Amino acid sequence: MVILKTHIVPEGIEEIRLYDYAQQIFTTIPSRKGVKKAIAREEIIVDGEKTTTGLWIKAGQKIELLESKINPPKEYNMEIEVVYEDDYFAVINKPAGIPVSGNQYRTIQNALLGTIKTSQEEDALRWPKPVHRLDSPTSGLLIIAKTARALVKLGQQFEGKQIQKKYCAIVIGKTHESGAIDFEIEGLKSKTNYKLIRFVPSLRNEFLSLVELFPKTGRTHQIRIHLSQLGYPILGDKIYGDAGEILKGKGLFLSAIGLQFRHPITQKPFNREIEEPKKFSALLERENRRWEKYQ
Numbered sequence: 001m002v003i004l005k006t007h008i009v010p011e012g013i014e015e016i017r018l019y020d021y022a023q024q025i026f027t028t029i030p031s032r033k034g035v036k037k038a039i040a041r042e043e044i045i046v047d048g049e050k051t052t053t054g055l056w057i058k059a060g061q062k063i064e065l066l067e068s069k070i071n072p073p074k075e076y077n078m079e080i081e082v083v084y085e086d087d088y089f090a091v092i093n094k095p096a097g098i099p100v101s102g103n104q105y106r107t108i109q110n111a112l113l114g115t116i117k118t119s120q121e122e123d124a125l126r127w128p129k130p131v132h133r134l135d136s137p138t139s140g141l142l143i144i145a146k147t148a149r150a151l152v153k154l155g156q157q158f159e160g161k162q163i164q165k166k167y168c169a170i171v172i173g174k175t176h177e178s179g180a181i182d183f184e185i186e187g188l189k190s191k192t193n194y195k196l197i198r199f200v201p202s203l204r205n206e207f208l209s210l211v212e213l214f215p216k217t218g219r220t221h222q223i224r225i226h227l228s229q230l231g232y233p234i235l236g237d238k239i240y241g242d243a244g245e246i247l248k249g250k251g252l253f254l255s256a257i258g259l260q261f262r263h264p265i266t267q268k269p270f271n272r273e274i275e276e277p278k279k280f281s282a283l284l285e286r287e288n289r290r291w292e293k294y295q
Contacts, residue, residue: 002067002123002148005155009061018046018063019053025159026065033103043068067148072127076110083272087119088150088265089143090128091272096139096251100130112144119146132158135221137236139277140167140256145264153264158218166258167213167223168276170283171232172242174199174207181226191216192226200288201295208235208287210280212257223254235283253280 007025022035022044029035035044035053042050043066057063081093092115094100094108101109109130116128124147131143131154143163145151157163178195192215199209209232213223224240227233233241235253258273 002125003064004067004129004148004151005065006152007063007159009057009059009063011059013057013059016057017053018044018051018055018057021057022063025063026155029065034101038065038068041069042066067126073107073110073113074105075113076106077114078106078111080108080111080115082115083141083274085117087121088147088263089131089145089154090116091259092116092142092144093274094134094139094142094256096137096255096277099136100133100142108142116144116146121147121149123148125151131155132218134256135224135252135254137238137252138254138256141165141259141272141274142256143259150264154261157261157264161216161218162261164258164260165215165256166260166273167215167254167256168197168280169211169213169223169227169255170235170253170280171209171211171227172205172207172235173209173232175209175211175230175232181230183226183229185219185222185225188219189217190219190222190226192223194227198284200284201291202287203291203294204287208284210276210284247283250279250283253283255280 005026019035023029023032029038038044039051039053045051045064046055047062082090083093084091099107101107112128128144128146129151131145131151134140134142143154145154175196181192184190192213195212197210197212199207202208215222224234224237228240236247236251255277257276260271263270
C-alpha cells in the first residue's frame with residue numbers, strides 16, 4: 001500500500017462531507033465523480049479505515065489518498081514538451097485543448113506513459129501522475145510526480161500555498177497597470193494579482209491587453225472568473241467570456257508560464273519559466289496592424 005498523500009483535518013473546519021472535502025485537498029483527482037470512485041475503491045481512507053462519501057468531516061481526522069489499484073492507463077501517443085525531468089518529478093508544457101485526466105483516452109495522464117522516463121527510485125509510482133490541474137483549454141507548465149515521496153511533498157507544498165504560479169493571458173479591454181482581484185468564488189476567499197505587460201488598439205474590441213497573473217489561492221477556474229468579474233474577460237473564454245469573442249481555431253488565450261517551489265527531495269529552490277505561446281504575440285501584432293491600416 002503506497003500512501004500518496006496524508007491530510008490532517010484542521011481545527012475550525014466548516015460542516016462538510018468527505019465527498020466535497022476530498023476534492024479540495026486531493027488536487028490530483030479531476031472531479032467529484034473521481035472522488036466517489038476513489039472512495040468506493042478504498043483509495044481514500046479515514047483514520048486507516050474504509051469510509052463513505054457521506055462521512056461528516058471532523059477536526060483531527062487523518063485522511064489518506066492511496067495509490068490506485070486499477071491497471072495502468074492505456075498509452076496515448078502524443079508529443080509533449082518536457083521542460084525539466086529528474087528521477088523524482090518532471091515539468092511539462094501542456095498543450096491547450098486536452099484535459100489533464102478524466103474518463104477518456106485522450107488525456108495528458110495517458111500521454112505521459114510514452115513521454116516521462118520511469119524512475120529508478122524504490123518508491124517509484126507505477127505510472128507518472130500530474131500533481132495539480134490545468135483546465136483543458138489552458139496551456140502551460142504542469143508538474144508530474146514520478147515517486148510517492150515526491151507526490152506527497154509536492155502536495156504538501158500546494159496545500160501550504162508554497163508553490164507560486166505565473167500565468168499570462170490576453171484580455172478584452174485595457175486594464176490598470178497592476179492590481180489585486182479578491183472576489184469570492186462560491187463563498188470562498190480568492191485572490192489573484194495581475195500586471196499589465198502591454199496593450200494594443202483593436203478595431204473589434206477597442207483594446208486588447210496582455211497581462212501576467214499570480215493566483216494566491218487555487219479555486220476552480222479562478223483566473224477566468226476573476227478577470228470576467230473585473231470586466232476584462234479572457235479572449236476565447238467559452239464559459240466566462242462573450243460568445244461573440246471566440247476566435248475559430250484559436251482557443252483560450254491563457255497559459256501557465258512560470259513555477260517556483262522547492263525541489264521535493266533536495267529542498268533546493270526550483271524556478272522555471274517559458275515564453276508565452278506564439279499565438280499570443282501573433283494575435284496582438286495582427287490586431288495592431290489592422291488598427292493602423294483601417295484607422
